[in-house]
Amino acid sequence: MFQSLRQPGVMVIALAAAGILMVTMGIRQSFGLFIHPIDKSTGMGIMSISFAMAVGQLAWGAIQPIAGACADRWGPDRVLAAGLLILALGCAATPFIGTGLGLTVTLGLLANIGAGAGSFSTLIGAAAQRLPDHARGQASGLINAGGSFGQFVFAPLVQKLIQLFGWMSALWVLALTALLTLPLIRKLSSAHNVRPASHPTAAPSKGLRHAVKEAAQDRSYLLLNLGFFTCGFHIAFLVTHLPGEIDLCGLPPSVASWSLALIGLSNIFGSIAAGSWIARYRSKHVLALMYASRALLIIWYLLMPKTDWVFYLFAIGLGFTWLATVPPTAGIVGKLFGTRYLATLFGLTLLSHQIGGFLGAWLGGIALTEFGDYSWMWYADIALAAMAALVNLPIREAKMQTA
Numbered sequence: 001m002f003q004s005l006r007q008p009g010v011m012v013i014a015l016a017a018a019g020i021l022m023v024t025m026g027i028r029q030s031f032g033l034f035i036h037p038i039d040k041s042t043g044m045g046i047m048s049i050s051f052a053m054a055v056g057q058l059a060w061g062a063i064q065p066i067a068g069a070c071a072d073r074w075g076p077d078r079v080l081a082a083g084l085l086i087l088a089l090g091c092a093a094t095p096f097i098g099t100g101l102g103l104t105v106t107l108g109l110l111a112n113i114g115a116g117a118g119s120f121s122t123l124i125g126a127a128a129q130r131l132p133d134h135a136r137g138q139a140s141g142l143i144n145a146g147g148s149f150g151q152f153v154f155a156p157l158v159q160k161l162i163q164l165f166g167w168m169s170a171l172w173v174l175a176l177t178a179l180l181t182l183p184l185i186r187k188l189s190s191a192h193n194v195r196p197a198s199h200p201t202a203a204p205s206k207g208l209r210h211a212v213k214e215a216a217q218d219r220s221y222l223l224l225n226l227g228f229f230t231c232g233f234h235i236a237f238l239v240t241h242l243p244g245e246i247d248l249c250g251l252p253p254s255v256a257s258w259s260l261a262l263i264g265l266s267n268i269f270g271s272i273a274a275g276s277w278i279a280r281y282r283s284k285h286v287l288a289l290m291y292a293s294r295a296l297l298i299i300w301y302l303l304m305p306k307t308d309w310v311f312y313l314f315a316i317g318l319g320f321t322w323l324a325t326v327p328p329t330a331g332i333v334g335k336l337f338g339t340r341y342l343a344t345l346f347g348l349t350l351l352s353h354q355i356g357g358f359l360g361a362w363l364g365g366i367a368l369t370e371f372g373d374y375s376w377m378w379y380a381d382i383a384l385a386a387m388a389a390l391v392n393l394p395i396r397e398a399k400m401q402t403a
Helices: 010-029 031-042 046-074 076-096 100-117 120-130 133-165 167-180 184-190 208-216 219-248 253-277 283-303 308-321 326-337 342-371 375-391
Strands: none
Touching (some): 010 031, 010 076, 010 100, 010 167, 010 253, 031 046, 031 100, 031 133, 031 167, 031 219, 046 076, 046 100, 046 120, 046 208, 046 219, 046 342, 076 100, 076 167, 120 326, 120 342, 133 326, 208 219, 208 326, 208 342, 219 253, 219 342, 219 375, 253 283, 253 308, 283 326
């Protein structure tokens, strides 16, 4: 395993990017644990807090193409540093806020913009431009696994911090953690001497604007974005409202934190597997299988009694494909358009993901308020997952180009 990453410098790049993603995704994916503590402390209401979380989903996606374009033009170092600083500011400022609007600005906008700038589009784009062709698949899987490991570590840790010291202190600890991650940026950029092993003569780049216009007119790219939209709906609904679903079933908060942790742990293996699969199989088929498995798993969950072990098994099953869709999705973007503007074009794909995420987080709060449970959200999630599996099949997969 990881044979393609053994070249000197390659593993350093992959591990540094994975470490940064571990922190930004670990912090961001733990925000759902704060919903009920903030509501009990401030009386903001579940709908107001869910809206702030939904805005955060959208903000995280909206910053991806912007951060990617800045990284493509000026390099990833400044983008990553700014992202970690803004993430720390958003977490640190939230305890001083007492209104829904204020929460939307701090935990919704600032924290998620910061986390987004230090996330997939910037990190995978930076790594892809520094790595040989044969290492990109496994590297993207390893980087992705870093985000999953962050969720596994941060979810139970944050829950314990909330229980012992309160939600305010927990957010200040997260802010400090973001600041302590800044030195990893140097590790990522210091390996700039690693270059693709084969770099055949290619046509000169026609610029970022032309690349975006070409992508917007490509049917396969649009289908890929549509499938990824449903992925965002699914993940944001669960990461925001799974604690609420578990509470409705009369189970303790520890079941929620450990379920989120198991999702992260399972996705470590899923992400690594995805990185290997896309080197052997067509990425669109890997994606179709992942999305179809989600629909089947939710049906199984709805038919089962709601016990702690059912939630743990559900979490493990969900986790295997949780963020494992990222390596094959980024791989298809790279195959279609090359790696020169991968950070920007994959950033736009992540924006579609987070538009779905906005709806998943927001509509989940509305469903709970209006109907008293999440039944209709589960039905919608099943339908969207099935649709995503189907729309990936017609995607055209070209041979990987080099920019």
